[in-house]
Amino acid sequence: MAVLVTGGAGYIGSHMVLALIDAGHDEVVVLDDLSTGFDWALPPEVTLVRGDVADQTLVAETIRRHNIDALAHFAAKIVVPDSVSDPLGYYLANTVKSRALIEAAIGAGVRHVIFSSTAAVYGEPAVVPVPEDLPPNPINPYGRSKLMTEWMLEDAARAHGISYVVLRYFNVAGADPRGRSGQSTPNATHLIKVATQAALGKRGQLEVFGTDYPTPDGSCLRDYIQVSDLAAAHLVALNHLRGGGASLTLNCGYGRGYSVLEVIDVVKSVSGVDFPVKLSPRRAGDPSRIVAGADRIRAELGWVPQHDDLREIVTQALAWEEALGRRNRI
Numbered sequence: 274m275a276v277l278v279t280g281g282a283g284y285i286g287s288h289m290v291l292a293l294i295d296a297g298h299d300e301v302v303v304l305d306d307l308s309t310g311f312d313w314a315l316p317p318e319v320t321l322v323r324g325d326v327a328d329q330t331l332v333a334e335t336i337r338r339h340n341i342d343a344l345a346h347f348a349a350k351i352v353v354p355d356s357v358s359d360p361l362g363y364y365l366a367n368t369v370k371s372r373a374l375i376e377a378a379i380g381a382g383v384r385h386v387i388f389s390s391t392a393a394v395y396g397e398p399a400v401v402p403v404p405e406d407l408p409p410n411p412i413n414p415y416g417r418s419k420l421m422t423e424w425m426l427e428d429a430a431r432a433h434g435i436s437y438v439v440l441r442y443f444n445v446a447g448a449d450p451r452g453r454s455g456q457s458t459p460n461a462t463h464l465i466k467v468a469t470q471a472a473l474g475k476r477g478q479l480e481v482f483g484t485d486y487p488t489p490d491g492s493c494l495r496d497y498i499q500v501s502d503l504a505a506a507h508l509v510a511l512n513h514l515r516g517g518g519a520s521l522t523l524n525c526g527y528g529r530g531y532s533v534l535e536v537i538d539v540v541k542s543v544s545g546v547d548f549p550v551k552l553s554p555r556r557a558g559d560p561s562r563i564v565a566g567a568d569r570i571r572a573e574l575g576w577v578p579q580h581d582d583l584r585e586i587v588t589q590a591l592a593w594e595e596a597l598g599r600r601n602r603i
């Protein structure tokens with residue numbers, strides 16, 4: 274049986290593809306429209322089907338042709354402030370298209386779904402670290418668009434007898450420790466990516482969006498999870514589902530928050546570059562602090578992170594950013 278990875282040419286999806294191949298899965302099929310992903314991010318043995326997740330004919334044909342039993346659905350639009358300025362674009366990409374994909378996948382015989390959800394479903398949680406059973410309350414269209422897909426998947430799974438794992442990622446960062454993939458999006462907005470670009474002189478400065486939050490240093494707190502650790506969580510989720518395990522919703526984070534200013538200090542220290550930092554107003558849609566309650570995934574899936582170290586994450590991100598520059602890719 275094979276796995277279909279939507280968005281597999283993207284940042285996190287490409288690490289999932291590597292994890293599957295490293296674990297000996299001999300058939301991995303990627304469905305990606307390459308809107309933000311790259312075909313060069315995929316190893317040659319992977320089948321790339323270029324197209325839209327909402328193309329139900331293509332999805333059904335792909336699933337039948339490759340005897341796919343499990344779907345890992347990464348494809349999405351992912352930038353929180355963009356979702357505030359273009360909410361309908363985000364509901365289309367993340368909700369409407371996911372609905373079409375889930376329908377086609379179930380119709381073509383998929384039995385298991387792993388869905389890339391987000392800590393943004395919690396909004397501005399009253400409890401930190403945030404446990405999975407806290408009622409979701411997203412504060413931006415990105416989080417809402419993802420929460421609706423969680424609900425669709427849950428309802429469809431119940432109605433059609435399939436099983437799923439919803440993984441709510443916290444802030445994903447770092448790169449493949451063997452240097453095979455990393456965050457390659459041009460004009461990326463993610464803090465660690467942007468900070469490494471500032472350290473390498475690809476950007477003139479780094480802006481800190483908001484220094485008046487109710488946090489110890491006034492900047493936002495986030496839980497940064499290393500991307501290969503996250504991919505490994507998908508592998509154990511896949512084994513769980515194929516082994517007949519029950520549907521689950523799980524946070525993916527380490528349970529420890531770092532402020533924006535702390536992250537900048539680590540990037541400066543690891544790179545040895547004291548790049549310019551500008552203190553700016555708050556960015557639209559940002560919660561002040563979001564840290565994972567991180568116990569359930571360990572208890573349910575036996576997931577054990579291997580890279581829970583911010584300096585290591587930053588070192589990997591910096592090495593990837595340097596490699597992109599050498600290859601003239603960005």
Ligand SMILES: NC(=O)c1ccc[n+]([C@@H]2O[C@H](COP(=O)([O-])OP(=O)(O)OC[C@H]3O[C@@H](n4cnc5c(N)ncnc54)[C@H](O)[C@@H]3O)[C@@H](O)[C@H]2O)c1
Pocket residue numbers: 279280281282283284285286304305306307308309310311324325326327346347348349350351366370389390391392441442443444445446458
């Ligand atoms: N990066 C993070 O910190 C983070 C945090 C929480 C959740 N997530 C979720 O993880 C998933 C992957 O994010 P990423 O950071 O790898 O983003 P990414 O932009 O690097 O990857 C998304 C991939 O999906 C593809 N894609 C987008 N729309 C498509 C469509 N309609 N049809 C086919 N392919 C399409 C893109 O070409 C790209 O390869 C997303 O669902 C995102 O919401 C990311």
Ligand SMILES: O=c1ccn([C@@H]2O[C@H](COP(=O)(O)OP(=O)(O)O[C@H]3O[C@H](CO)[C@H](O)[C@H](O)[C@H]3O)[C@@H](O)[C@H]2O)c(=O)[nH]1
Pocket residue numbers: 351352353390391392393442443444445462463464465467479480481482483493494495533556559563
């Ligand atoms: O140049 C920058 C970039 C970011 N930030 C700040 O750094 C923090 C982290 O911002 P990111 O853009 O790196 O990530 P987000 O927390 O906005 O969102 C990320 O994590 C979320 C889950 O927590 C979502 O899932 C989303 O897809 C993913 O982009 C925020 O306070 C942001 O304001 C800056 O100060 N300067």
